Amino acid sequence: MARVPLDKTDRKILAILQTDGRLSNQEVAERVSLSPSPCLRRIKRLEESGVIRQYVALLAPERIGLGLLAYVNVRLEKHSDAAGAAGSRSPRGDFAASVDHWPEVVACYAMTGEMDYLLRVHVEDMEHFSRFMMETLLRHAAVLDVKSSFALQRVKDTTALPLV
Amino acid sequence: MARVPLDKTDRKILAILQTDGRLSNQEVAERVSLSPSPCLRRIKRLEESGVIRQYVALLAPERIGLGLLAYVNVRLEKHSDAAGAAGSRSPRGDFAASVDHWPEVVACYAMTGEMDYLLRVHVEDMEHFSRFMMETLLRHAAVLDVKSSFALQRVKDTTALPLV
């Protein structure tokens, strides 16, 4: 949970793996001017300390038929609880659990401001979005109000975090 | 740019690599009940057709000192152009180019609705955010107005797209 201290070499390694997560350890070692074994030890340390959370392949949405990206702000009914007792069936807990099962929703954060949640939603087209709204999101008992915006153009979208 | 047709095995492979992008080809092959060579041929095809765009390591923001996540809506001054001539210095073009250089901004989309852009911004804390706003974002000549919200809780955040 705490911050992990990183030296210059660690940061170099992270910068490389944030850009190309499938480079061989040998290749990484070469780029940071280390031999393979200390480089691997560092990478293992970064994995075990939780700095590197996961390795993934990123797909191109438009190549798999996901032509529309929406951000949806959601307001829930009276938020009665923050951390209800087990089995408490709070609106917020219910909503969070549901979101997990909706594959169109790739991100969901509880936010400050007027609305309670911000969702990022990938769908094929407006018809698919409409179906998702009518048959899934708006049917959820806890949902009071939603406001949607649609992406017109991607200017930037990276998973690479700034290394401070 | 067009959609790539995927059969059931392709989708299985993508589901696996979206979750663990560093699995060996052998391991993937085993999980989809194929021998290594046809499996590798499929993965190569998915890479070359642009379905798999990139492999990356995902880092935990809180482990590297990025304790605050903000979404910032930005409105620009009068949008005069959509695709200006070379060297036209339009507000939108200028803004997009700047965003690319700001490492705190990991995502930026032009959006429908009142505001022109939605930014996702990772910073250390409120002080860092404040500095980013005062010294960077609000100093940009094209920026007219901003509205920020802050993440209170991550409910879900995945890079795995739904495979339709």
Added chain:
DNA sequence: CGTGAAACATTAGCGGC
């Protein structure tokens, strides 16, 4: 941190369904 060696993975060519 680096070396070296065993275990393991990748990849291209070829034949078969």
Added chain:
DNA sequence: GCCGCTAATGTTTCACG
């Protein structure tokens, strides 16, 4: 067309200096 075998080459990984 797509699958699977084989064999050469390259990579990972760990005990040890």
